[in-house]
Structure formats: C-alpha cells, structure tokens
Amino acid sequence: xxxxxxxxxxxxxxxxxxxxxxxxxxxxxxxxxxxxxxxxxxxxxxxxxxxxxxxxxxxxxxxxxxxxxxxxxxxxxxxxxxxxxxxxxxxxxxxxxxxxxxxxxxxxxxxxxxxxxxxxxxxxxxxxxxxxxxxxxxxxxxxxxxxxxxxxxxxxxxxxxxxxxxxxxxxxxxxxxxxxxxxxxxxxxxxxxxxxxxxxxxxxxxxxxxxxxxxxxxxxxxxxxxxx
Amino acid sequence: xxxxxxxxxxxxxxxxxxxxxxxxxxxxxxxxxxxxxxxxxxxxxxxxxxxxxxxxxxxxxxxxxxxxxxxxxxxxxxxxxxxxxxxxxxxxxxxxxxxxxxxxxxxxxxxxxxxxxxxxxxxxxxxxxxxxxxxxxxxxxxxxxxxxxxxxxxxxxxxxxxxxxxxxxxxxxxxxxxxxxxxxxxxxxxxxxxxxxxxxxxxxxxxxxxxxxxxxxxxxxxxxxxxxxxxxxxxxxxxxxxxxxxxxxxxxxxxxxxxxxxxxxx
Numbered sequence: 001x002x003x004x005x006x007x008x009x010x011x012x013x014x015x016x017x018x019x020x021x022x023x024x025x026x027x028x029x030x031x032x033x034x035x036x037x038x039x040x041x042x043x044x045x046x047x048x049x050x051x052x053x054x055x056x057x058x059x060x061x062x063x064x065x066x067x068x069x070x071x072x073x074x075x076x077x078x079x080x081x082x083x084x085x086x087x088x089x090x091x092x093x094x095x096x097x098x099x100x101x102x103x104x105x106x107x108x109x110x111x112x113x114x115x116x117x118x119x120x121x122x123x124x125x126x127x128x129x130x131x132x133x134x135x136x137x138x139x140x141x142x143x144x145x146x147x148x149x150x151x152x153x154x155x156x157x158x159x160x161x162x163x164x165x166x167x168x169x170x171x172x173x174x175x176x177x178x179x180x181x182x183x184x185x186x187x188x189x190x191x192x193x194x195x196x197x198x199x200x201x202x203x204x205x206x207x208x209x210x211x212x213x214x215x216x217x218x219x220x221x222x223x224x225x226x227x228x
Numbered sequence: 229x230x231x232x233x234x235x236x237x238x239x240x241x242x243x244x245x246x247x248x249x250x251x252x253x254x255x256x257x258x259x260x261x262x263x264x265x266x267x268x269x270x271x272x273x274x275x276x277x278x279x280x281x282x283x284x285x286x287x288x289x290x291x292x293x294x295x296x297x298x299x300x301x302x303x304x305x306x307x308x309x310x311x312x313x314x315x316x317x318x319x320x321x322x323x324x325x326x327x328x329x330x331x332x333x334x335x336x337x338x339x340x341x342x343x344x345x346x347x348x349x350x351x352x353x354x355x356x357x358x359x360x361x362x363x364x365x366x367x368x369x370x371x372x373x374x375x376x377x378x379x380x381x382x383x384x385x386x387x388x389x390x391x392x393x394x395x396x397x398x399x400x401x402x403x404x405x406x407x408x409x410x411x412x413x414x415x416x417x418x419x420x421x422x423x424x425x426x427x428x429x430x431x432x433x434x435x436x437x438x439x440x441x442x443x444x445x446x447x448x449x450x451x452x453x454x455x456x457x458x459x460x461x462x463x464x465x466x467x468x469x470x471x472x473x474x475x476x477x478x479x480x481x482x483x484x485x486x487x488x489x490x491x492x493x494x
Contacts, residue, residue, distance in 0.1 A: 011492065049493060053334035056489050068334075076329040079258050086257060093250030094333050096243075 002051065002068060002143060002173075003027040007060035009046055019225040020046045023060075024199040026192065028173055030066055030142060035184030035205065036177040037212040038194035044177040045071075047194065048145050051175060066142035066173065073133040073151045073161075080121040084112060084131050087120060088138075095139045102138040109134040109160065126153050133157075137164050141172065148178035181209050197225045243335050251327075251336070251344040259348075270348065271355035274311050278356055281307040285425075297456055301370040304360050305455055306424035309448045311353040312386040313393060313422070314415050319345040320398030321408040324491060331491060338491065339484050342398045346391045354383070371456070378454025385466060386447040388473045395480030402487035423448035429461040436463060443472040 008022035020043040028034055038044045048071045049055045050062060070077075078087050088106060092099040107116060110130045112123075120128065129152055136144070144165065151161055165174070166187055177194075178184055184191050184205065191208035193200045195215040202208040235243070260269045282303035289299070320342050327341045364370035373379050400407035419425075423445035428436050439445055440463065449464035 049332075052332065054332045055492060070332045070334070074329075074332055077332050078329075079254060081261070082254070082257060086254075090250050090254045091333070093253070094247055094335060096246050 001027060001029050001063070001065040002175075003061075003063045003065075004051070005061045005063075007050065007057045007062060009043070009050060009055075010058040013226075015226055017226070019197050021194060021197045021199065025060075026199065026201070028143070028175065031171055031173055033174045033176065033188050033190075035188035035191035035208070036175065036194055036199075037179070037181060037184060037191055037208060038177065039179055039212075039216055042179075042194045043197070044179070044194055045147055045149075048147050048175070048177055052145050067140065068143045069136055069139070069141040069145050071150065072136045072144055072146045073129050074136075075125070075128040075132045075150075078120045078128060078132070081119050083119055084110070084116045084123070087131070088135060091135050091139065097139060106131075106134045106138060109137065109164070126157070129153055130157060133161055133164075137169075143173040143175070144169070146174055146176045148176060148180065148183055181212065185209065244337075244340065247335050247337075247340050248343060248347075251330075251340055252347065255344050255348060270352045271359060274308075274315070274352050274356035275360060277311070278304060278307045278360055297460060298369055298371065300364055301361075301455065302452075304357065304364065304370065305452055306448065308353055308357040308360075309386050309444065309451060310419060310422060310424045311356070312350070312383070312447075313390040313444045314419070315353065316346045316349040316390045316394035317397045317411060318415065319349060320394040321401050321411050323398050324402055324487070328491065328493065332493075338399070338402070338488050339395075339481075342395055342484065345398075346394050349394075350387050350390070354387075357383075373455050374457030374459075375454045379451055380454075381466075382447050382449075382451030382454055385450065385469055385473070386444060389443050389447060389469065389476070392473050392476035392480050395484055396476055399480065399483040399487040402490050403483075418442070418444075421445075427452065427460060428463040440465070440468075443469045 003026070005025055007024045009020040010017045011020060012018075024047075026034070036044055036047060046055070050057050052068060052070050053062075053064070054070070077091075078084075079090070082090075088102070089099050092102065107113075110116065110127070112127060112131065115123065115127065116131075120131075123131070129150075133151065146165070151158070153161075176184055176188055188205060191202065191205045193202070193208050193212045193215065195212075200208075200211060202211065256267050256270065260267050265272055282300050285303045286299050323341045323345050324338055327336075327338075330336045330341070331338065361370055361373075365372060397407055397411055421439060421442060423439070423442070428439060428445060428449055431439060446464040446466060446469040449462040450466060452460060453462040453464070
C-alpha cells in the first residue's frame with residue numbers, strides 16, 4: 001500500500017515560496033491503480049517524484065508498503081559516456097539484482113542490437129527511452145509510477161510498453177499521470193484531478209474527466225499558489 | 229522497497245553497501261573509462277601531480293632549512309598531504325549536481341555520492357604515496373620511514389580532515405553555489421599555508437602560532453615526524469586536529485541531512 005497523508009510541496013522561487021500542491025491525501029492498495037489528471041504545470045511530475053521518493057514532501061508523510069518503481073522510462077539517470085550495458089549493470093547493482101538473466105529481455109525489448117554496447121551519448125532519444133523503459137521492466141516492482149509524457153516513442157514502442165505494463169503485469173499497482181484522458185480512461189479504475197494546488201477526488205473516472213475538462217476551460221490561476 | 233530509515237538497521241546497511249559499490253564502480257568507469265590505463269589513472273593522476281611538484285621543488289632547490297631532509301621525500305610527503313585534504317572536497321562540491329539524476333533511485337542518497345567520491349580520492353592519493361615512496365626508497369632518493377605507525381596516524385588524520393571537509397562543502401553546495409565557486413580560490417590560497425611546502429619550525433614564532441590554527445598543518449607535521457624521525461623538529465597537536473575534524477564531521481553530517489531534503493529536480 002502507498003499512502004500520502006496531508007502532503008504538500010513548496011518550491012523556493014525568486015518571488016518567494018510557491019505551493020505546487022498542498023494537503024494531498026490518498027491511499028493506493030496493492031494491485032490497484034489510479035490515474036492523476038492535470039493540465040500542464042499542475043504538479044503531476046512533482047507528485048510522481050515525491051511518491052517515488054526522489055524528492056521529499058515539504059510537509060506531510062508518504063508511506064510505501066510495497067516496492068515502488070522510479071518514474072518509468074526516466075532517461076535522465078544515464079551516464080552518457082557509459083554504454084547502455086554499463087548503465088544496466090549500475091541499476092542492477094543498486095537494486096541488488098544479477099544483470100545476466102535480464103539481458104535477453106533487455107536485448108529483445110530495446111531492439112538496440114550492437115548499440116547496447118555503445119556509449120549512450122550515441123543514442124537517439126527514442127533509443128534512450130526504450131532502454132530506460134526496459135530497465136524499469138527488468139527490476140521487479142509492485143507498483144509502477146508512470147508519467148505518460150515521459151514515454152515518447154513510435155506506435156510499435158507504445159504497443160509493446162502497453163503489453164509489458166498492462167497485460168504482462170496487470171496484477172501490479174500503478175499510478176498513471178497524464179494531461180490526456182485517453183490512457184487513463186482505458187487503463188485506470190479511478191482517477192483524481194490535480195488542479196490549483198489541490199487534489200480532487202471523484203467516484204469514477206468519468207466524473208473526474210468531466211471536472212478536468214472544466215479546469216481546462218479556465219485560465220490557470222497560478223498567482224494564488226504564491227505565498228506572499 | 230521502503231525508504232531507508234524505516235527498515236531494520238542491517239537491511240539498511242545491506243542496501244547502502246550495494247549502492248556504494250554500484251556508485252563506486254560507476255564513478256570509476258565514468259571518470260577513467262576502459263581505454264589505455266583505465267582505472268589505473270586513479271593512482272596515476274595524483275602520481276603525475278606529485279612527481280611534477282617534486283621535480284619543480286628539486287629544481288628550484290626549495291629551502292629546506294638545512295635540516296638535511298632529501299627534497300624529493302619532502303615534496304612527496306608534502307604534496308600527497310595536499311591531495312588528501314583538497315581533492316575529495318573539490319570532487320564533492322560538484323557531486324550533487326553531477327549525480328542528481330541518480331537520486332531518482334530512492335536508495336541512492338547524496339551521502340552515498342559523497343562517500344564514493346571521498347573513498348576514490350583517498351584511495352588514489354594513498355596509492356600514489358605508496359607507489360612513489362616505494363620507488364624512491366628503492367632508488368635511494370627517499371629514506372625508509374622512521375616510525376611507520378606515526379606516518380599512518382598522520383595519514384589517517386589527513387584523511388579524516390579531508391573527508392569531513394568534503395562532506396560539509398559538498399552538502400553546502402545544495403544551499404548555495406557560492407560554496408563551489410569559493411572552494412577553488414580557498415584551496416589555492418590554503419595550499420601555501422598548509423604545511424606542504426614548509427616545516428612549521430622554519431617559520432618565525434608569530435607565524436607558527438597562526439599557521440597552527442589550520443588543522444591540516446598538524447597532520448602533515450605528524451606525518452613528517454613519523455617519516456623523518458627526530459632529524460626534524462615538528463610542532464603538532466593531534467588533540468586539536470581531532471577536535472577540528474570532529475566538529476567538521478558533525479556539522480558535515482548535519483548539513484548533508486538537511487541538503488537531502490532540499491535537493492530538487494524541477
């Protein structure tokens with residue numbers, strides 16, 4: 001189970017403290033899933049970073065009672081002068097996993113061929129994303145954190161990602177954040193909306209989507225989130 | 229996988245040691261690669277520095293107060309000491325920035341990044357000192373250490389000082405980039421005062437009093453007392469140096485903890 005209790009995140013800016021969101025609480029039991037809808041700048045990626053533990057909340061508490069992934073397909077953590085394989089070895093060492101049994105899957109999924117043994121700096125963004133996604137699949141997690149905006153690729157890649165995540169691992173929990181309701185409508189049992197620094201809950205995905213459309217129609221009121 | 233701190237101690241220890249190992253290997257390959265000498269550069273790089281300095285000091289005939297210490301031995305012990313307190317800090321002041329994306333893996337903490345870099349620098353400087361002193365002793369340019377235990381003691385104190393300074397400065401960069409910018413001029417200015425290029429005894433007593441406020445001076449003096457024995461007159465107070473290191477370590481660990489809360493990716 002993951003639980004957030006009165007979580008808030010404040011960033012220091014030149015204008016003063018800025019509330020990304022405040023008083024966010026929810027729980028996600030093992031094997032369940034949740035979609036988080038929010039327009040650009042609503043704080044979705046920050047939410048994913050907090051849940052993953054990469055960043056700490058300013059106030060409140062986050063408990064993780066299961067193995068939670070890092071933000072899926074995150075390409076930023078690669079050392080560019082190391083090969084894809086060396087980067088794989090690093091992640092495996094951090095998670096205490098032997099990399100050798102994982103190689104066939106990684107080679108098959110990434111379709112990188114000999115490039116797996118070339119420095120990452122020679123990769124295109126798409127190649128990096130494939131490697132990053134394959135890495136997140138190679139390590140066993142109970143809950144995946146998915147930022148849809150990060151999983152950029154062609155139709156074939158998307159299809160294979162969806163197969164890996166939502167078919168082969170359909171028993172796992174996940175949190176999917178997106179500014180686009182399609183994926184959330186397709187895969188999530190429930191959804192919430194992140195807007196104006198608050199998390200709004202709804203009885204079902206359709207109600208959440210209806211509210212999200214309303215927030216999209218409004219001008220963003222970011223000024224209110226500065227504490228002055 | 230729960231955050232470190234909510235798990236039993238030994239489990240945390242296991243996680244941290246595998247993270248440290250992973251970071252250590254990654255840093256080693258990232259920095260030196262697999263081409264030519266590869267990881268041997270870890271020792272090679274400080275060796276070249278030390279050799280260069282030893283050559284220049286020998287050519288310049290740096291005054292050694294008529295004490296009869298071989299100049300090469302003086303340079304090797306002196307410059308190796310500088311490597312100990314300077315390099316770990318220099319590398320730690322860029323540690324957060326260069327490793328920030330790794331913190332996306334929850335079990336990787338900034339203290340692990342610092343420990344890795346400190347360990348690498350200490351290993352490099354120690355390896356360089358051992359190789360050079362073996363070599364110069366073998367060809368007869370350096371005497372055998374008079375009291376090996378004292379040498380190791382001095383070296384350990386310098387390592388402690390370097391490590392605690394590195395923690396404090398490295399974590400300080402999370403609060404202000406000034407720390408990184410100021411460290412290089414500070415290190416440059418501290419070098420001539422650090423006891424590497426002189427013995428405290430050569431200085432006028434007023435200057436001795438001032439220079440002995442610098443903790444690393446005590447370490448270098450102890451190291452040289454151990455190396456050259458009573459041929460040289462040394463001035464040091466290891467109690468004072470230990471107090472400074474302890475204070476730096478405590479401040480360092482506190483600032484590291486606070487820095488961990490501040491790191492943002494945004």
